[in-house]
Amino acid sequence: MTEGYRIEGGLINRDKKLTFSFNGQKKYGYQGDSLASALLASGDTIVARSFKYHRPRGIFSAGSEEPNALVHLGRGALCEPNTKATTVELYDGLEANPQNYRLSVHFDLMAINDFLSPLLTAGFYYKTFMWPKYFWEKIYEPIIRNSAGMGKLSGHSDPSHYDKGFLHCDLLIIGAGPAGLIAALEAGKAGLRVILADEDFLPGGRLNSETYQIDQKPATLWIEETVEQLRNMPNIRLMTRMTVYGCYDHGIYGAVEQIAPEVLEKSKPRQILWRIYSKRALLCAGAIERSIAFGNNDRPAIMLAGAVRAYVNRWAVAPGKAIGIFTNNDDGWQTARDLRAKNIPVSALIDTRRDASDEEIDGVEIIRGERITDCMGRKRLRAVKLTNGRLIAMDTLAVSGGWNPNIHLTCHQGAKAVWDEKISAFLPARLAGLSVAGSANGTFALGDVLKEAYQAAQKIAKDLDFTPRAGKPPQANNEAYSLSPLWHVKESRKRAWVDLQNDVTYKDIALAHQEGFRSVEHLKRYTTLGMGTDQGKNSNVIGLALMAEQRGLPIEKIGTTSFRPPYTPVSIGAFGGRSRGKNFRPYRLTPSHQWAEERNAVFVETGQWLRAQWFPLASETHWRQSVDREVTMIRASVGICDVTTLGKIDIQGRDSAPFLNRVYANGFAKLPVGKVRYGLMLREDGISMDDGTTARLAENHFVMTTTTANAGTVFRHLEFCRQCLWPNDDVHLISTTDGWAQYAVAGPNARKLLQNGIVDKIFDISNDAFPFMGCANITVCNGVLARLFRISFSGELAYEIAVPTRYGNSLVRALMEAGKNFDVTPYGTEALGVMRIEKGHPAGNELNGRTTARHLGMEKMVSKKKDCIGNVLSERPYLNRENDYRLMGFKPVDRKEILSTAGSHFIAIGDTPNMDNDQGWMSSVAFSPTLGHSIGLGFILGGEQRIGETVRAFDPVHSKDIPVEIVSPHFIDPEGKRMRA
């Protein structure tokens, strides 16, 4: 066990020791540790390699702004790359590994890149690898991609579980630091429903890392008491481990919650993606410290000064045994005081300001007006060199370049941040619905933070018509904070890093400027400044300042890049949530699904429905065998097909008949009760929309069927017509698609089957009593309510019989039993499709949103005696051209040829296949077992006038070029004798 850097105190639970491994080595930590704090306690200095130069890197920060300490967390399929060690809560059994190295993180072969750095400046790959051209894709790019980058994906499907959810509140407070805690308390006491979210697993924010006092007691004690109060308030929901990553319209926020490792079970979601609906939001996200660019400032053990305090005070870890401090502001001095309070040796406090405080700190050499130009120690800092040439030995350096308010979320809706000269940082823009308080608002002193957040909560409560309680905010001292901005130590001869994560140096920014990149957005894209998992939380402002310096302009004139969601990376799994595999979306089953499964049905998704395509017998090895058999059996005897999926719309009201007369192109006003009619619906522009049948069950009661695919579209269309076009009509619609199980019984023996114990004997379904296109309410199987329609899609004598869905499973089994003597055959959608093509019935392939009634050969159905939707625009001359496309049948000239795919284009024999010679397209094809050869339906210019002519069905996609004969689209029983039998 190595825990040489652990010190007394801190907010860790020393009673709960945790075992973990890093880089294959077993290590120990405590409950309350982060992975980073536990690594520091174990003396791990190098935890990763840098993005481009593969330089050794150590832990730099203590939060989600971490640019360096990215690790592979977990193993195998569970491995999550690019995880920030600073945000990982330590748990027993945690396994982490460094990333982005070859051989070893301590001896990385790719570190040769560091020596080649003069060649690898910003945009080098835009300028190099230009020759030979074809090397780029095959040689250069794979090598570059393999060398650069961060972690590696496991390559396996993520076995973890994720979930989503919805939260609602009056006030969402983002950040549970001092501002967030006091705001939540006040808003809660005023009666607001509050969600208080914090990405950390411990509420308190920066206070946990400081040694401040509130109301004359340690701030950590105040946190404990406040959190206790909040947890006891039913209107407050304190959600730790929850990062609010995005701010969207209308008070909606996106957040991702990590489940605490100690309660996480394998079968439970590890992350929950929340959508939060809030009336108001208060951003209390604090501030993020920034660094200073100086020579070799990326050495391992160079850290942010605030992070050093966090490790010392919160996690009881001394990051080093001789720590130096480099600062341009008062806050850096606090680091020295805290280190000395813990008896940690401080090598020197180097303040860039000559006029810095004259305070003396016991045991600390204070050097004013000097800057660091270089850092020595490749694998761990050994010493720093000052502008005066002095070398100071140290094993850790704490750097503070000032603090940036954490305004990320305020930019998500396009608001631009505002530069503030006083703190040399960007302040949030004013936004409706989103207030900002505390350090996120540029208010850094604790006393002021508490007061501002307290007042913000009271104002929000008043705005929402709540009554805030009388009182005053807790009291705290206002610690000093003044700074003299310093972005880059000009005396540095060595590379000075601006963006650690992307290996962007001062030189890169100067080069970008030299090469003409003036816009901040261009700078970002040319140099990659501010990209990656940290999104430039440390580096953006320094980069902008250096660009301003290059251009000789003040920073506010340079502009800023906009922050976009997410605030921190969100795993794709969280966005997917539980919607995986077959539960990716809902699926719909008919009541006879199980029956079909028992018969080995092969299913196909049609929309959300699962429909049986065919029912293979054990002896059948190819789908065509099954489909041919099914078609043949139906044409010869009888078959049963589940047509439950057809859309069904119940239409009632005194004006139902005139309503239908207007929505259908053909007449429905005089449809007698007890009759069904085929109907064609047009869009307003005269193009065919959908077809189906509508039955009149009573004077003011109709039932419409739609195609399966268009059920929702047609219902929506009808509602639009009812509510917007004819709001004064007495028409009422409701879907009954799921309420009725419906089966087609088709074939010469269909009637006999139904008469064999299905339709109750009191109902006469003989051809005379119940002719083609009849409908009736009947009973089946001794009294079960049913509806019977005599309609046919197959062209055979056929019925569709519907029963309430609860009886569907029973009915299909009863139908099979009743049909035994007729060798009844269940058939699926493929056989259905073959038979409708044989019969020349159009379906979805023909009603494709481009075809008119005239194209379909149904122009006579568009009644000119009445008005209907689409009637006027169907009169447009272009839609009524002579020799326009018409739906026709097609047979291969060589009957042995197989028309296997729709989509072929018709080209005249001898013509070159191109767009100019295109004469139409094949919309549907099938092998007709009835005819013994392939057939097709399609649209061809000239239509009926060309019957007998031969054209080419040209399909360049499948390399097919088949001569076909133009024939009538009605291949089977064109007179319709069978279905009227």
Added chain:
Amino acid sequence: MRHGDLLLEEVAQCRLFSLSIPMGEDQALKKKIEQTYELAWPQPGKLAKSVDRYFMAMNEEQLFALFLDGTTEQDFQNQLGNTGYITDQSDNWCYLRLSGPTSRAALERICPIDLHPDMFNTHDVARTVMEHCGTILLREGGDSFLLLSARSSAKSFLHAIEQSVKNIS
């Protein structure tokens, strides 16, 4: 299914009818409802309830009548005469009841509606979408919710609820 303190059960034998108001005859139908069931026509988003009958107002001109007492379409028709248009919706829906102290927490994972009692109280009813399934949600009282969703996708809907229950327990 019982999972911890939660009970998820199918409510069998529900009969559900849509009832629409003929144009211009709303008073006649509302009066008939009052006379027959001693219930006032509820406001949209609310329900009127007697022992085994829920009248859920889905919009201004339509309500859903949910009967747990075996009333058939014909019975309902006979009771109302020709004062309204009735469509039997019983088999269009599946009926699940989720009850128990953490029912709201479970529904929070899939229901976009704010179910806090201040916002969605006993006898409130709403149409919403849960895991892409259209849903009618009604608060029977306390922590008991009745959930109606399309029968054809009942398996997906059940999975969504079960998964939520498991995920929070």
